[in-house]
Amino acid sequence: MDADDWLRDTERKLKTVRCNDEEKVRYATYLLSGLAASWWDNVILIQPSGHVFTWDEFKKKFREAQVPESIMELKRREFETLKQNDLSVWKYLVEFDRLSRYAAEDVNTEEKRIKRFLKGMNPFLKMQLNLTKCTRFHELVDTAITLENDYEEVQNERKWKVHVSVSDDP
Structure with a gap:
């Protein structure tokens, strides 16, 4: 490559x-x-x-x-199966951008790019992002990063409350 x-x-x-x-x-x-x-x-x-x-x-x-075309095809397949899994939105975006050049026809419009990016997102974020109906890719990414950050804040708040309630018990 x-x-x-x-x-x-x-x-x-x-x-x-x-x-x-x-x-x-x-x-x-x-x-x-x-x-x-x-x-x-x-x-x-x-x-x-x-x-x-x-x-x-x-x-x-x-x-x-x-x-070699075989390498290009492997990279194309890697893009097609790309999933966010436990990556942050930012790291997923970096991988998405890196691999998308091997499947240019799959991301050559805003609509296709958004659809393909959402396809690989973790289900929780994807569900929320589908409700936003973003029409611009950069808006989708900004919204995803904001949602991810908000989710982490909620999780940290829950952990803190559980920790406080456990330490308050006699």
């Missing part, structure tokens, strides 16, 4: 400096090192003389060689 991260980071940088296709390929291949650089040297060797790679062509070849 490091290779996929590298490609995404490199692409983001190249968009920022507004490179054309040829410059993108030239810069990205300059950044390659180790086995990835050797791989690129071999790709160049088998191309017809004078072949100029497009950025899309480079990305396709890079992903085929450096990011």
